[in-house]
Each structure stands twice: as structure tokens, then as C-alpha cells.
Amino acid sequence: MKTTCNKKFRFSFYLLVALLSLSSCGNTKKLRYFQDMPQVKSGAEFNLTKFEEVKIQSDDVLNIRVNTVDLEASEAINNGNNVTPGIARNISTSGYNQMITGYMVANDGTIDIPVLGRIEVAGLTLTEARNKVAAKAEEFYKGATVSMRFANFRMSVIGEVTRPGTFIIPNQRTSVLDAVAVAGDLTVYGKRNNVMLIRRDETGKAVAVTMDLTSKEIFNSPYFYLRQNDVLYVEPTRTRLINADTGSARYISVFISLVSLGIAIFR
Template sequence: MRKSYIVNSFLLLFILFISAGLFSCNTSKKVKYFQNIPDSGQLKAIAKAEYVPLKIQSDDILTVVVQTIDPQSTLVINSANLPTATTGSILSASNATLSPANTQIGSGYLVDKEGFISVPILGRIKLAGLTTTAAADTVKSVASKYFKEPVATVRFANFRVNITGEVLKPGVYVLPNEKVSVLDAIALAGDLTIFGKRDNVLLIRENEDGTKTPYRFNLKKTDVMTSPYFYLHQNDMIYVEPGPGKVSATDASQARYYTLIGSLLSVLIVLFTRK
């Protein structure tokens, strides 16, 4: 009789372990990205999203550098790009890692409401509506009136993205270049937590007229890589909504092990009490 009971107990343990394995597979399916890519066999190429160079807008801050044979001649222009103290989570352009809260970032030239920047010696230059490449050509053209064979570069100094919700490192990130995808931004924020809804990531984009356009991504499918919203604009906000498991558990992995431990303890208690 006792032997039969022990056999039944081990059978119960086996069923519990199988159930835990199924639970694990289900959890893996919930957090896995790009589930429409097969695990084996010949993989197809994914169409690329079209990248449209960003246009300069009012309230953007630009780094404007003019270089000539004599560096001292353009020092007054370039000095406006010297770093100033700031606070918050800032991405370092040199090593693409997060630097401490108190950081130095460039000051730059503010694009006013009329679309102009005011540069010493060069005066007011309208750059709104241009890409940074076209803006550099415009600055070079104006600088040629004052300097011999100048070279000009224009970059965004305040290309920032707000990443919030169920990510490991929420915050405002200043990015080192213009061509940044939603996947890049999520990676910078440390990826989604176990509770983040991967099939419903919200992007809110501010338009030139001040209105905002929402768009939702499904990170479980590769369609995100072909979306016209795949590449970010300055001041985009990414919000990762929490899933239903956020309320009932603090960690899906811990919950799985707690279930196993509780089941084992229950079986052991039954075995000892039946002796």
C-alpha cells in the first residue's frame, strides 16, 4: 500500500515538473521578439524601412562648426558649442554608453520661432526646414563671404528621446546621431522588463504644428522594421505599457520557482503525515 502511494507521489511530481515546463514555454513565447522568424530553415531577408533625413525645426539646438586654415579666426563662432553642465541620463557619443547624472553637453545655437539661428560674424541664417547636410552647405555659403575656403558642419545638439514605462532604465536620452531606430532606443533603455507588452509599444511623435501623432509597434513581428516610424525623430516618446502580470507578480521567473517549491513542500508534507 505504501509502495503504491510513493509511486503515485512520484507521478504527481512528474506532472508538476511537466506543467512547470509548459509554463516556461508559455512565458518564453510572451517575451520573445520577432516570432514570425522561423527557428530553422532558410530565412528570408527583411525589407528595410525608408529613412528620411530629419528636418530642422524651431526650438532645435544645433552644433555649428566652421573650420578654416586659421582656427583662431572662427573661434568666436565655434565657442558657442562648448559644453555646459546638465543633469539626467545622457548618452555619450564616444562610447555609446550612459554617463552619470551630472554631464557636459554642447550648448549650440537655438533655432528661433522664425527658423533662424544667430551666429557671430555670420549673422542670422535661416535653417528651419533643411536637413543638417543642406544646413551645412548654407552655413558654408554664408561663411565664404568672410573666410577663405571654410568647411562647415551642422549637427543636432538636442536629439533627445523620452523612453518610459516597462523598461529597465527609463529616462530622457540624448542620442549621438540622427539615424536611430526604435530598437536602438529600447536597447539603450536596457530592453523591456518581463512585464512589458511587446505587442503594443506606443510611440508619440510631435509634429511641426505642435500636434502629436501616436503609433503602435508589435515587437513580436518583423513589421516593426519596415514601419515608416521605425526611425526616430527628435523629441519622440516611447511608452511601454505594463502587462496584466505586473499586478500579480514581481518577477515571472521567481513565480515559476515558487510554484515548484510550494508543490514539492506539499508532497513532502503528505508523505511525512502518511507514515
């Protein structure tokens, strides 16, 4: 009798270990990024898509600083970043607020800078717009220098990530991986091979593409670098959907059934 009980216990124990091992192996593979990346000690070479500067659009906010020998003039221009009507506003970014200040690009594609006047910048890159503002400043102040950056480069990350939300990034050179990092990485229930990017193109139409973060080909994707107002959606795995629908009780029930079957076999 004692031998039979021991057999039942050992069978139950080994069955539990086997189920946990299979689950662990499967999940580990699904959680790995860049699975096809060459593993060599000297470093792995791969193609990286060329970064193209983002074009300025209406409603973008540009933080512009003009430095001249005339300190009063510089102050008047630079303070315009803070006093332009409708510019300063709070954007909630998953637990903290970020103040946006700068010159908003009007519907006609222009910005209105004190002293320098109205300058058309829509459709230009930051480099092109900076050169244009610098040329205008040079008309008033010899040797003027200009710095410019986006103040509202906004992206949203939703779905199976640790901290979903809308984020303001001060750097236009922002990749899909940067967005994932800012959102706290994917949860264990996020599909790493099926991340959707939703973008509005220049004609106003929405474009949706899927990307595989488990493959090194992500680095060569034309959508690797983000644009203003891009949205990333991380789809949940089937396990997540099942858990949300029935809870973990279903898995416990299956395990109990298997154990009961094993006990019946060894009676």
C-alpha cells in the same frame, strides 16, 4: 502505505515540472523578437523603411564647427558653441549627466553665429542647414568647411524596460531598436507586441502608434526611425500587473491547491 506516499510524491513532482515547463514554453515565445523572420543560413532579406532626415525645429541645439584658413575666426565661431547663453545644461540620463553645448534655434527659427550673423535654419534638414551655413561662411572665408549635428536629439523610454529615462543621442539616425537597446532592453514583463510610440507632429498634435517588435514588419514601419522628443512606452504584461497587485503568493497558493488536490485523489 509506502507505495501510496511514493505515488503522492511522484504526482506532486510531475505536476510541478509540468507547470514550470508550460510556463517556460509560453514565456520563451513571448520574449522572442522578429518571430516571423525567415531562418535561412545565407541571410534573410526584408524591407527596411527609408530613412528621412529630421527637420530642425525651434529649441533644437546644433553643434556647428566651421573650419577656415583664419584660425582666429574659426576659434571665435566654434567657441560660440560653448558660450551661447542658455545652451549649456545638464540632462539626467538614467544615472549619468550629459552636457549639451551648441547653438540653440530661436523661436523665429534662426541661429546667431559669431562673425556669420543670424541664419534661418528651422524646417531644414541638417544637410540643408550645413550647406546654408557653409555658403554664408564662404562669403567671409574662401574654402571654409562646415560640420553640423544635433546636440540635443532627445528621446524618452518608459514602462517595462531595464533602465527607463530620457536619453540624449548624438545621431539623428536612431531607430526604435536603438532606443530599446539604450534603455537596456525590455524586461521579461514587457509586451513586445505592443510598444507605443508617442510623437508630436508638425501641427503640435500628439500622435500615438503601436508597434510589434515580434514581427519583421517593424523594419518597414514609417515610425521605425525616431524624431526629436519621441516617447516610447512599453506596456506591462498581465502577469506583471497580477504580481504587482497580489504578489507571488497567489501563484504559490494555486500550486499548493493543485498539489492538495492530487494528494486527495491518491488517498
